[in-house]
Amino acid sequence: MQQEKDFIQREIQRLTLLIAKLLERALAMPITETEQETKAIEATLKAEFGFTLKEILVLEDAIFLNRIKEINHEHLEKLAELISVIVQKELKDFDQSLAVKGLALLDYVDSVTQTFSFKRMELLKTLQQSTTASN
Numbered sequence: 001m002q003q004e005k006d007f008i009q010r011e012i013q014r015l016t017l018l019i020a021k022l023l024e025r026a027l028a029m030p031i032t033e034t035e036q037e038t039k040a041i042e043a044t045l046k047a048e049f050g051f052t053l054k055e056i057l058v059l060e061d062a063i064f065l066n067r068i069k070e071i072n073h074e075h076l077e078k079l080a081e082l083i084s085v086i087v088q089k090e091l092k093d094f095d096q097s098l099a100v101k102g103l104a105l106l107d108y109v110d111s112v113t114q115t116f117s118f119k120r121m122e123l124l125k126t127l128q129q130s131t132t133a134s135n
Helices: 002-027 031-049 053-058 061-068 073-089 097-112 118-133
Strands: none
Touching: 002 031, 002 073, 031 053, 031 073, 053 097, 061 097, 073 097, 073 118, 097 118
8 A cells, every 4th residue: 555655656746846847948949940849749748648739729628627637636636737828828729729628728727725725826827927918
């Protein structure tokens, strides 16, 4: 039982670091290499979580939320942060509907966790601004 707990904890830490690296990669993405960097981010998300940001875009909200239920809420919050960065970079493959998915993701995290997060509130505000800026 303890070994299983340790494994789960290590896996959570590994995925947290992975998402943090993806976030750093997105933040440092040079304009000239956005397509290559986006492909690398998408490949990593697909390998680790089973979906890409492009796939998230085409999923209905109910299906999307069903797919993320098994993911740790800390990872979901980091994923929302990654979505926020991608939306702010205004990359050609991602429109403001990705911000809407990020908002749905954060709403889900709020509903399953009892912990208040200033970072989550900041992300909500940023993504909401992104959706209203495009209208």
